[in-house]
Amino acid sequence: xxxxxxxxxxxxxxxxxxxxxxxxxxxxxxxxxxxxxxxxxxxxxxxxxxxxxxxxxxxxxxxxxxxxxxxxxxxxxxxxxxxxxxxxxxxxxxxxxxxxxxxxxxxxxxxxxxxxxxxxxxxxxxxxxxxxxxxxxxxxxxxxxxxxxxxxxxxxxxxxxxxxxxxxxxxxxxxxxxxxxxxxxxxxxxxxxxxxxxxxxxxxxxxxxxxxxxxxxxxxxxxxxxxxxxxxxxxxxxxxxxxxxxxxxxxxxxxxxxxxxxxxxxxxxxxxxxxxxxxxxxxxxxxxxxxxxxxxxxxxxxxxxxxxxxxxxxxxxxxxxxxxxxxxxxxxxxxxxxxxxxxxxxxxxxxxxxxxxxxxxxxxxxxxxxxxxxxxxxxxxxxxxxxxxxxxxxxxxxxxxxxxxxxxxxxxxxxxxxxxxxxxxxxxxxxxxxxxxxxxxxxxxxxxxxxxxxxxxxxxxxxxxxxxxxxxxxxxxxxxxxxxxxxxxxxxxxxxxxxxxxxxxxxxxxxxxxxxxxxxxxxxxxxxxxxxxxxxxxxxxxxxxxxxxxxxxxxxxxxxxxxxxxxxx
Numbered sequence: 001x002x003x004x005x006x007x008x009x010x011x012x013x014x015x016x017x018x019x020x021x022x023x024x025x026x027x028x029x030x031x032x033x034x035x036x037x038x039x040x041x042x043x044x045x046x047x048x049x050x051x052x053x054x055x056x057x058x059x060x061x062x063x064x065x066x067x068x069x070x071x072x073x074x075x076x077x078x079x080x081x082x083x084x085x086x087x088x089x090x091x092x093x094x095x096x097x098x099x100x101x102x103x104x105x106x107x108x109x110x111x112x113x114x115x116x117x118x119x120x121x122x123x124x125x126x127x128x129x130x131x132x133x134x135x136x137x138x139x140x141x142x143x144x145x146x147x148x149x150x151x152x153x154x155x156x157x158x159x160x161x162x163x164x165x166x167x168x169x170x171x172x173x174x175x176x177x178x179x180x181x182x183x184x185x186x187x188x189x190x191x192x193x194x195x196x197x198x199x200x201x202x203x204x205x206x207x208x209x210x211x212x213x214x215x216x217x218x219x220x221x222x223x224x225x226x227x228x229x230x231x232x233x234x235x236x237x238x239x240x241x242x243x244x245x246x247x248x249x250x251x252x253x254x255x256x257x258x259x260x261x262x263x264x265x266x267x268x269x270x271x272x273x274x275x276x277x278x279x280x281x282x283x284x285x286x287x288x289x290x291x292x293x294x295x296x297x298x299x300x301x302x303x304x305x306x307x308x309x310x311x312x313x314x315x316x317x318x319x320x321x322x323x324x325x326x327x328x329x330x331x332x333x334x335x336x337x338x339x340x341x342x343x344x345x346x347x348x349x350x351x352x353x354x355x356x357x358x359x360x361x362x363x364x365x366x367x368x369x370x371x372x373x374x375x376x377x378x379x380x381x382x383x384x385x386x387x388x389x390x391x392x393x394x395x396x397x398x399x400x401x402x403x404x405x406x407x408x409x410x411x412x413x414x415x416x417x418x419x420x421x422x423x424x425x426x427x428x429x430x431x432x433x434x435x436x437x438x439x440x441x442x443x444x445x446x447x448x449x450x451x452x453x454x455x456x457x458x459x460x461x462x463x464x465x466x467x468x469x470x471x472x473x474x475x476x477x478x479x480x481x482x483x484x485x486x487x488x489x490x491x492x493x494x495x496x497x498x499x500x501x502x503x504x505x506x507x508x509x510x511x512x513x514x515x516x517x518x519x520x521x522x523x524x525x526x527x528x529x530x531x532x533x534x535x536x537x538x539x540x541x542x543x544x545x546x547x548x549x550x551x552x553x554x555x556x557x558x559x560x561x562x563x564x565x566x567x568x569x
Contacts, residue, residue, distance in 0.1 A: 007102075010110075014098040017114050018090050021121045025129050029436060031479040032443055033082070034133035034382070039477045040498060041134065042081040043489070046072045049498075050506045051488035055230070058243065058501060060134070061223050062230035064173035079480035085132045086479075088170065092144040093121055096393075099151055103400050123331065123432045124389065130436050131443075131476070138175035139386030141167050142182045143393040149186075149212060150193045150397045161212050165219045172223055178386055179220075181369065185390045186216075188365055189397060192358060196401045235502045238291070242500050245294035251378055253301035255279050264300050268293050273544040276537045281469035282494035284504075285516045285541065315374040319367065322384070331431060332388045339395035346402035358398060366391045443476055450475035452558040453528060457491040464511045464525040465491040465563070471530035472561075491528070520566045521547065527564040528557070535564055542566070 025031070033039050037059075043049040044057040045068050053069035056062055071080040097117040104110050128136045145167035152160050172179040190213070194205045231240065249255065258265060258275045265275055274288055278297070283289040305311065323333060340359050347355050369387055373379040453472065457465050473493060488507050494516065498504055508514065512524065519525035521542070529535055535551050542549045548569040555563040 010098050010101040013101055013110060013114055014094050017097045017117050018094045020118055021093055021125070022090060024122065025126055028433075029126070029130045029440065031082075031086075031129065032131050032440075032476045033479065034128075034131040034136075034476060036473045036475055037497075038132065038134055039475070040496075042079065042477075044498070044503060045069045045081050046079070047076070048489055050503055051510055054503055056236070056503075058498060058503070059175075061173040061176060061227040063223055063226055064170070066230075082132070082479040085134065085137050086129065088137050088141055088174075089125065089129055089132075092140045092167075093117075093125065095144055095148060099148055100396075100400070103151075119429060122429055124335075124392075127432060127436055127439075128385070131439065132479070133382050135175045135178050135382045136386055136389075138171045138178040139182060139389055141171035141174070142179050142186075143390040145171065146182075146186045146189050146390065147393040147397050150189045150394075151400055154208065161215045164212055165215050168216050169219045169223060172220055176224075178383075181383075182386070182390045184365055184369065185394055188362065189394045192362075192394075192398060193401065195358075196355070196398075235505075239501045242291040242294070243497060245291045245298060246497065249294050249298040249301065250281070252376055253298050254304075255297065256301055256304065261300060264296075268296055271544055273537065273541040277541060280534075280537065281496070282466075284466070284492075284494040284499045285520070287515070287517065311375055312371075315371050318374050319371055322370075332385070335392060336388065336395070339392060339399070343395055343398045343402065346399060350402060352402065355402070362391065362394060362398075447475050447477070449558060449560055450477075453491070453561060454489070456528075456555070456557050456563070457489065461490060463490065464508070464513060464519065465528050466494045466516060466520065466525055467491060468527070468529035468533060469493045469495040471533045472528065494527075521549070521568065523565070526554070527551075527566070528561055529564065530560060531556070531562050535562075538564070538566065 033042065040049070041057055041059060044054050045065060047053040053072040055066040055069045057065045057069075068080050068084055071078075097114065100113050100117060101110050104113050125140075128140075145164050148167070149160065149164045154160065168179065171182075190209055194200075194209065197205065231237070255275075255278060256264070258272045262272075265271070270278075270288060270293065274286055277283055277286045278289060278294075306314070340363070343359055344356075347353065347358070366387060370379075370384070373383055373387075450472070453465075453467065473496070488510050490511060492504070492507060493499070508516070508519075513519040516525065520527060520538075527535070527538065538551045539549055550567045550569055551564050552567055553562040554565045557563065
């Protein structure tokens, strides 16, 4: 009876802490999608992009995108994609709080743990709820699965396996690359779990752990299989080749200039104007730019990179600058320092010196993964923060696993860690709140341009508008975002990751457009670009194809953007 009452008490406290975090966030801030990529995903799933909710959204795996698009079909008004991201964050908050509370047997201890959980959310969780990004949410789900699995006494129980599979499956469906990227943390954490369980035969440990690993592996394979079947049509297979080549070129390579690589470009059948289109990311207008062309350019660009050893040295230098005190990611660095110190302190105070290699092992793993993304020259905050959150959750598991067996030891270490955590987080709360406030003010300014563009396009429903990529994608959108309308949006960026997809084709066909080149030439479409961006490339592009045109600005938007119409001379 006592255990049952404590269990229900922990649930109630976890619910209260989670509700507090929800109310605090909604009261204090206005929520946004973090990037235009998240807005694009929402638009595709909700029907804003093509006019109907789409079950295949390119980025996520189809089992999840199918469920979310189905909800939009059944109940069009709510922003289900945003709801899913929010629910995912707060589910992880609820589960993590409940598990930490289960390690505290006294009311003062539970109060301290609850306060620490709430402050942790305000410092580290709130910024990624206020600015939601599907990559980070995937990391939260995966990290929570690792923490819960490793802190279970019996990991072979059905409920444990099912919960682990669900959390890992959601993380994989939401952002496949991030879930796979964090899998080494899962493996290392489980190895540490079994290492810390002394006196149990290895055979029994394997018997307990294997069902969970096999279930997660089988779930991953099944989800990838279902997604492969869903995207198995010819048009999707061809687009996937284009998408992969585009990703490799634009995300990881530097596009060579025409002057330095004219021979290579000429061999591919491209001229100077084609290269301009590729460099300004508006390749949707150019039918010469296909998967083969992008792949060849990416391969050539890769061959021009520095030697691997030199790139590694640069990556190591950048990495050291990231983790040294006083550099960037200061809040994360301080937090990790406190957590590593707590693990080392537990090992020393409990005289378990044989476990001293635990901290270096974890640090080496995170360093290897961090160096890899720097070496690839693509390490945005959403990736580095995801590494941080997973590492922090593994360290928290180690702290709980090393709490000692004697009641006096457990109470002392729990009290000490809670006090340290509360003191550290209390100083960090104003830092986090100030950063969020500053970013919200900046978003308000940047989003005004996109709002004005969408309003202009809506007021001219008979024309389709192609937007310059680099000058129009620096925006986000408040939650709840716009959902399904009767017609697809009459605007689209001229490049990006959805360009040339079956969804892109369906969107253009709704406005009678089969070729952006001809649509602009015939007056079916117009072009939107920032006033301070070059538009001469358009006339040069058409001239190279024997068509003399004049690009005339016919309207302005908010004093920052121009609407351009192409006239045949």
